[in-house]
Amino acid sequence: MPHISAEVQEKLSLAIHSHDFLHRLLRRIEQLHRIVFHADTLDVKFLRASAREILIADIVTRHQGGIDGVYFALRAIEDGGRDWQSAIEEYGSYIHNYYTTPLGVLIRRDLFGKSSHFVTPNAGEESAMLTSEKMQGTSARTE
Numbered sequence: 001m002p003h004i005s006a007e008v009q010e011k012l013s014l015a016i017h018s019h020d021f022l023h024r025l026l027r028r029i030e031q032l033h034r035i036v037f038h039a040d041t042l043d044v045k046f047l048r049a050s051a052r053e054i055l056i057a058d059i060v061t062r063h064q065g066g067i068d069g070v071y072f073a074l075r076a077i078e079d080g081g082r083d084w085q086s087a088i089e090e091y092g093s094y095i096h097n098y099y100t101t102p103l104g105v106l107i108r109r110d111l112f113g114k115s116s117h118f119v120t121p122n123a124g125e126e127s128a129m130l131t132s133e134k135m136q137g138t139s140a141r142t143e
Helices: 006-018 020-036 044-062 068-079 084-099 102-115
Strands: none
Touching: 006 020, 006 044, 020 044, 020 068, 020 084, 044 068, 044 084, 044 102, 068 084, 084 102
16 A cells, blocks of 8 residues: 555645646656666656656655755755756756665655556666566566
C-alpha cells in the first residue's frame, strides 16, 4: 500500500503544473531521464510520470509536503552566485541522481506502491515500460 494518498499526489501534481519553478524542475528531470538512460524512444507520458514521482517524493520526504521548501532551496542556490536556470539544473540533477539510485528506487516504491514508474539504464533498447509490480524479481534492472 502506498504511503502517499491519491489526494496528496493530486494536490502536488496540480502544484507542479501551476508553479513555473516546479514545472521547470519536472522538465529537467524528464530531460535527465532521456540523457542518462537513453530513453528517447519511451513514451513521453511514462517519462513524465516517473519525473513527477521523483519530484513529489522529494517534496514529501525533504520538505514535508510543502512546495515552499523547494523554492527556498532554489533561492539558496541562486544566492550562492548561480542564475535561476542553473539553480533549476543543479537541483533537478541532485534529486534525479538521488531518486534513481537503489535507495531512491526503494523510497519511491514505498511512497507510490505498485503503480510506480521506473526508467532503466537500457530504456532506449526496450519497448516495454516497467512499473514497480513488473520489476519485482528483477533487482539487476533497477535504475
